[in-house]
Amino acid sequence: MAKNREGADLTSEEDARFDKVVNDIQAAIEKEAEILYSKKVIMEANTPQNVGRMAKPDGAGAITGPCGDTMEFYLKVKDRIIDQISFYTDGCGTTTACGSMTTKLVKGMDFQEAITLTNQDIIKALDGLPEESLHCAKLAVDTLQKAIRNYLDGKEE
Numbered sequence: 001m002a003k004n005r006e007g008a009d010l011t012s013e014e015d016a017r018f019d020k021v022v023n024d025i026q027a028a029i030e031k032e033a034e035i036l037y038s039k040k041v042i043m044e045a046n047t048p049q050n051v052g053r054m055a056k057p058d059g060a061g062a063i064t065g066p067c068g069d070t071m072e073f074y075l076k077v078k079d080r081i082i083d084q085i086s087f088y089t090d091g092c093g094t095t096t097a098c099g100s101m102t103t104k105l106v107k108g109m110d111f112q113e114a115i116t117l118t119n120q121d122i123i124k125a126l127d128g129l130p131e132e133s134l135h136c137a138k139l140a141v142d143t144l145q146k147a148i149r150n151y152l153d154g155k156e157e
């Protein structure tokens, strides 16, 4: 239960006011996000797909971008097709959205086609990104390519 400044439990009236303030702040944040980001970015950031590290992947790659965020990709390939793919990031919501969208785009794709995916493909699939978030798409694509190259290196051994 929420406490007042003196550390005492809030009365039910104070509690209701507190909830209203929290809800108003939440609504304001969501409204601001809708101005900056497309619906798709918000959806992918809030409910990302294919999240998590993979045990025994066929290929894996991790890159820390200039902003300090790290992206990791893991994949399994079956008959040249990216059969399973997952990502993990400690980055912001936009980084998460880019990671999620990247996995959705390349799952089921021939790995040689997947390695040609560009930042623009991710940005387009997300219905655009604000200027300051464009590097998140690059981080996702670079990390995907690193994971595919890691898979190819393993095949050559």
Ligand code: FES
Pocket: 065, 067, 068, 069, 091, 092, 094, 095, 133, 135, 136, 139
């Ligand atoms: Fe750094 Fe998105 S803010 S990758």
